[in-house]
Every structure is written in C-alpha cells, then in structure tokens.
Amino acid sequence: MGSPLNAGVQPQEQFKSIEQQHEAATQGMWIFLATEILFFGGIFLAYFIYRRSYSIGFERMSEMLDSFLGTLNTAILLTSSLTMALSVRAVQLEKKGSLILFLVLTLIFGVAFLTIKGFEYSEDFKNKLVLGPSFPFHGLEAVHMEMFLLIYYVMTLIHAVHLLVGICLVSLMVVKTVRSRCLPALYSPIEVIGLYWHFVDVVWLFLYPLLYLAGRPHI
C-alpha cells in the first residue's frame, strides 16, 4: 500500500526503505488497536453480564440519559470519521489545501463531540445522576441503577480520553501539514492516526446503543 506515494522520502535510520517504515507503522497501530479492543473488552463483559442479571435497573437508568445529545454526538463522530478518511485521501493526492481543510474539520467535529459530552455531564449532575451517597434512588433496584451509571461514566470517560488523544494527534498533523514542504512524508502518520480515529469512532458506535438505547425498545 502506498509505495509510490512515499517516493523520495528518507526513512528513519533503523529502516532500509520508506516502504518498510510505512508497513511497520501501520502494523504497529493495528497491534495497538488489538490491545485497545481487549482493554474495552473487560468493561463490555461487565456490562453484558449485569445487563442480563439486572435488566430492569439498567433500563430504568438508561432512560434517564439524554438520548438526544447521545444521538447528536453519534452523528457528529460519524461525520468526523468521514472527514478523517477524506484527509487520508487528500494526503495521498498531495493536495495540501484540502488536507488542511479536512483535518481542521475533523478537529472541529472532535471538539464539538467533547463539548456536547461535557454539557451532557453537567446536565447529568443537575439531574443528580451522581455516584455515592447523594445518588437519588433507593432500594434494591437502585443498586443496579447505580451500577449502570458507574459503567456509563467509566465507559464514556475512557472514550473521551481516547478522543482527546486523537484530537491532540490531529492538531499536531495540522501544524505539520501547514509547515510541510514534503507532503508524502506525512502520509504514514496521517494514515496511522486515521486508523486510531476510526477505532475511537467504532467504540462509540457500540457505546451509543448499549448506554442510550437500552431502555428504549420502541424508538
């Protein structure tokens, strides 16, 4: 993949050719994503087990989340994956202007997602959806509801941290693109960051139905 695109770019000293460097970078990212899948896997497992055992509590809590903001964020993040894919396309075609445009758009969508998520968290707090002694519900079911809420916070916060890392990486690419005199040198990093970005997006595609739609079977 991409061998003619990198023509004329010098590899780092440990590599013999730029193709070798590109293959190593891509493979490294795929392996990292495998690690990430197992990382999220543990908490998904916890979710599935307790969703099965405590479905009523889970669904009641899920209903209280703001599904409008969740849906809006899903749309935003999906669009950001489109612009990310277009960025990879732009660097392949060596079009600097559209590369900057698509990277910045990706960045805007990413930041928008986090802003909305932050707004949603503050709404959650206002509705007293907080862990610990001030949790507003009581009784056996409340324990299960609180467990759902814990999983919700842990999952979405881990996801947000991943997205924040992605935003930092894309920002770095914007700076590098603006300064770049040799666009093909950016092909590898942008493709690798793209893989990461899509992964973060895919994780959200699982989180969205599990967290926001669990209590809404008839939407």
Next chain:
Amino acid sequence: MRSSHDYLNSDVTIRSWLCTRDHKRIALLYLISITLFFFIGGAAAAIIRLNLMTPSGGLVSAETYNRLFTMHGVIMVWFFLIPSIPTVLGNFLVPLMIGAKDLAFPRLNLLSWYIYILGGSFTFAAIVAGGVDTGWTFYTPYSTAFSSSFVLLTAAGVFITGFSSILTGLNFIVTIHRMRAPGLTWFRLPIFIWSMWATSVIMVLATPVLAITLLLMAVERVFKVGIFDPALGGDPLLFQHLFWFYSHPAVYIMILPGMGVVSEIICCFARKRIFGYAFVALSSVAIAVIGFFVWGHHMFVSGQSAYAGVVFSFLSFLVSVPSAIKVFNWTATLYKGNIQLRTPMVYALGFIGLFTVGGLTGLFLAVLAVDVHVHDTYFVIAHFHFIMVGGMVSAYLGGIHFWWPKITGKIYPEKWGIAAALLLFFGFNLTFFPQFILGYLGMPRRYHSYPPEFQIYHVMSTLGSSILGLGYLLPFSYLLWSLRFGKDAGPNDWNASGLEWKTSSPPPPHNFESTPLVTQEAYDYGKSS
C-alpha cells in the same frame, strides 16, 4: 580486542544514556532497574522465610506479614519476572539476532522504560508509605471494601507498568515481522525469537485486560458502587475471571522467554542443531494460544460452575503438551551431543529439571479433585516457584552469563560461575521441595503462624533460602567484578551460531558493519540431529 567504537563508549554522558534510543543501552537500563527490584522483592522473601522459622511466627506481626508477601508477589511478578528476559535479553538480542539496526520503534522503546520506572515509583511509594495487604491478586471484595492499606497506589503502579509491557510486545512483534535481514525466513529464526514473538502476543493481548480490571477495582474502591462487591450487587467471580484472563497468560510471559534462552544455550553447548526445530518453534505459539483458555483452573473452588471446571481442567492438560514437546526435544538435542558443561549450560540443565518438576506438579493441580485438597496450600506455592524461580530465573541467569561477553565485552570467572549455578540449584531445591510436602500435608499459603508439626519443613525451607540468597549475591558480585577486572571477550568465544555472534563484542552502535545476508538455518553446529 575491544573495538574503539562500540555502543558503550561511543558517548558516555549520563544524558546520552537517559535519552538513548539504542536498544542495547535500553536493555542495560532495564537490567539495572529490574536488578534493583529483584533485591527488594528478595528482601521481602527473606523476612517471610525468617518469620516462618518458628510456628508462632514471632519476627513480624501478622499484619506486617501480609504486607510482606504482597510486596514480594507484586514486585517479583510485575517488576522483575515479566520484564526480566524480554526487556533485558529481548531488547538486546532481538535486533541483533535478526540482523537489524534497532527495533522498529526506538523512541517507543525508551518510552517503555520510562513508563516502567514511573509505575515502579508508584508501587515503591506505596511500599514506603506502608504497603498493601491484599496479596498480589487484589481479590475483591477485600481489596475494594475492607483493606485499609495502599491498594490504589500499588494498583496504579501495576496499571502503569502494564503499558510498558504492551509497548515492548508491540515493538518486538513489528520488529520480528518487518526488520529481518535478507534471507532470514521465519523457519531460519533462532528459537529465542520465536519465543519472544509468542511472549509479545500475550503481552499485547492479555495486559490490557488487567488494566481495565484494576481500573474497575479502583473505581469500586473509590465510589463504593458495586462491580465486584456482592454486597453492592457485584460479582467477585467476575473479578477473578478478568484477573486470571490476564494473570494466567502472564505466567507464560514468565516462562516462554526462558524456554527460548534455554534452547539457544543447549544447542551451543551440545554443539548440535536443535531436535525438531519446527516443533520447538511452534510449541511456543501453541502455548501462547492455549494459555489464553486455561484461566478458570485458578477458580476450581471459587464457585465457578462444575462444567466450566471440567472444561478448564481439560484445557489445562492440553497446554502441558507443547511444554512437554519442548522438554523432550531439548533432551533429544542433548543426546549424542558434544556436551560442554560451561556456566550457561549448567543453568540450562538445571532449568530442564526444575521446569519438569514444576510442570508435572501443575498437572496435579489441573485435576479437579486433587485441586480441592491442595488449592491455596504450599503445594501451589512450590509448583509455581519451580516454574518461575527454578525455571525462569535459572534461564534468565543462564542467558545473562551466555550473552555477558557480548553485552559487556568482558569474560566472567568461569569457576565462580559454575559454583554459583550449582549453589542456586541446591539452594532452590532445599527451599521449595519441602513446600510440596508441607502443602500436601495441609499447610495453607499466606499464613503467618502454623502448627508445630510443620516446623521441620519450614526450617529446611528457610535454610535453603539462605543458600539461595547467597547464590544470587555471587553472580551479582563477580559479574560486576568482571566489568573492571575481567578479560576482554572476542566476538564469539563460545563458537556459537547466530547473527549476534557475527559482530564485535560489545557491538557497534548500529550492530553490524553491513547488513548480514542469511543463507543457512539456525544452529549450524556441524552435527545435525
């Protein structure tokens, strides 16, 4: 003759070491740090053994005792055994053995070391602050609801260090796939590389599960919301499933690299090609794969379903098959070999014996009914110490001796080397063999005092451990001595095969004057099996 331009003397400032991207220097950074942790963990073990000299356990309080064995476990597992061979010998040898200039991601490699140091500092801070008493397994709900020790700080250290492991594994896999010298096909690779590859796969796929498990445990401890605590609607079995999904494969992180080292040493000092190359190579992969599906054998008496118990028991028997293949093939390699009993070879032969005992007693434990009797006793302790100390630490020291001339360019005193290896073998057996009997008689693990009839075995074990301690101090001393006073090593004093011996000792910063071309299979020692 020491070449004037090698990786050790090309730049000698402290900054050049702390900012190095050279895999060989990073290996040495790891060597120094894990040695430090080894002696801290060893000191804890020494106090434990001294305390158990008398049935009433008068040396330390029960409270302190719990913190000591936890500290011993946490440090030895995560800060010594898991990084030991991969980060020291693996870092040093993987690029050399495949004819590459460096690992695929040198900066990431340095980052791994810093992450390790950061994680180590957290755990070390927890120890200084007062330690943790949950056992290295952090079982819930004790760790989340009851323990008043420094659980979070310790777990944070382990969590952070995990990423160092993951990044090392990632780096090795990519390097082995992408950076091999021309002509070095997969089935010409040294067995050590196969074992590092299999180990890396486990590091990459198992470690993240530990990370999320510890994270969930920490969240439960802080917010008192149930994930694992049954009083809060959680399930402690879920913790055990997640924990052992990492921690059982992790015991293969702690033995596969040792098997790789032993394969190298045996071929060199039997002057023979390894018997059944493909079987030895692929059995590492088989162990890595099957090793992911045996975690439930830690939970036979935890309330897991009987059907799950049967399946996990069967799979645990299955994972012993590739391990046995290795032992048989090493033995067959020795057969009619031209055996030279040099220091690394003494360690390697010790490894085979001790690993075999450790492995076979593992089969006892995989039997459901027998496990009910010996679960959580000293039988289990003896079993895994035979694998991890008798096996992995022997292999680690054997490897350090084997490649010491390559790493440092110096030769250690051979007689001291053999004496230490024999002392360790003797001390090890005296320490841990009585523990099989103790466990079978019913002495539970993690107890600070015990009935007087067990004392004789505990005294034997403690005596053995002091010999073992002496055995570890010996190589530490004469290897350091050799740095200053040892004779200079040639490029290949063992007459070993393998690309790492085709460059000078110590190697130049970029390993080879020109990229080597490989035209032969590994272990070209003239005699074939």
